[in-house]
Amino acid sequence: MSDCTIERIEARILDIPTIRPHKLSFGVIQRQSPVIVQVFLKSGATGFGEAATIGGPSWNEESPESILHAVEQHLKPALEGQDGARFEALLARMDLACKGNAFAKSAVEMAVIDAVARQHGLPAWQLLGGKQHERLPLAWTLASGDIERDLQEAFDLLERRVHALFKIKIGAREPAQDVAHVGRIARELQGRARLTIDVNQAWSGAVARQHLPTLVEAGVSLIEQPVARWNVAALKALTEQLPGGLVMADESVCTPFEAMALAADRACHVFSLKIAKHGGLLRTREVAAIARAADIGWYGGTMLETSIGSAAAAHVFATLPGTQHGCELFGPQLLVEDVVREPMRRADGELILPDGPGFGLEVDPRQLERFDRRRGEVRPVAVSAGNTASPSVNA
Ligand code: MUC
Ligand code: MG
DSSP: OOTTBEEEEEEEEBOEEEEEEEEETTEEEEEEOOEEEEEEETTSOEEEEEEOOSTTTTSSSOOHHHHHHHIIIIIHHHHTTSBTTOHHHHHHHHHHHOSSOHHHHHHHHHHHHHHHHHHTTOBGGGGTTOOSOSEEEBEEEEOSSOHHHHHHHHHHHHHTTSOSEEEEEOOSSOHHHHHHHHHHHHHHHTTTOEEEEEOTTOBOHHHHHHHHHHHHHHTEEEEEOOBOTTOHHHHHHHHHHOSSOEEEESTTOOSHHHHHHHHHHTOOSEEEEOHHHHTSHHHHHHHHHHHHHTTOEEEEOOOOOOHHHHHHHHHHHHTOOSOEEEEOOOHHHHBSSOSBSSOOOEETTEEEOOOSSBTSOOBOHHHHHHHBGGGOSOOOOOOOSSOBSBTTTTO
């Protein structure tokens, strides 16, 4: 038996409020409910993984409850007693035990990789092909729903040199209102920041064709998932037609097979990569390889994870070649408190890769207990040493 034999897998849901409402095309987020998985190896080493959804099952099919169920009922029995160091074999076992459920599988795989890397005293990037980046441009998302507050956040973060890349969430209101909203932010930030938008599937092809050129003219450089996940024909048409703007697939690109189809169809310029939707760190590397082979760029997306999932994402993004457009691993700063002792560092508009064993951060078990759903009602959380009611903390 190898030292890396998986002895036990545990999972729990946390409920952590956000520092402000986060408004997307399909709803308003006021708390995140990440599923935290802990893997214990026979050697005594342990590792953490995470899968976060946005708005329960509103972003896609999985929810915190379905993830917990899949982990406890199907993935845990498939992996306990197996050699944790055989990552691909573990993925195959999970696929045999359970179809789909990419988020659940990603949380388990993440915890296994963290544990095995810690067992060997190595940073996870060393098990994933080696790092090519120490830092990545780091976006903040303006989504308070109040333009004055969005601008105040942006000015503050620019002033403090924490972010110079902003993503604006649109799609909840009339398209003309969204165009005015983005136009005002673009004018106010002109020359000081790069702007992207995320429509989260809200527009039809016709609405997107009508309004996106105005947004590109206003200064938006990256356009994320303007049309429904299934509407690849419209995505492709926009990719061909939009001068000067790059079209990015998010909800449309989950499995490597979807990535292959989009690449073959030349249906977008950029993939938003997310560990959870691709089904883990290894599958994310597969999607990135398809992007590279098809001359498609990549962007490091988030599902608003705590520092556990965000650091894991940073490790895999750090290994990726190809054209990158930065990342948005700002989840920890949107939450009132974190679950690690020290978050990842940010400086000069960039995220700095944490370089200790595993994903390089130390989880605080008291915080896991404190936010554990099993403790009962979600209580209002006092602002303390972690984040404050401003996104500028932990800078
Ligand atoms: C998405 O669709 O990109 C991630 C960050 C954010 O603000 O929303 C999400 C989901
Ligand atoms: Mg998106």
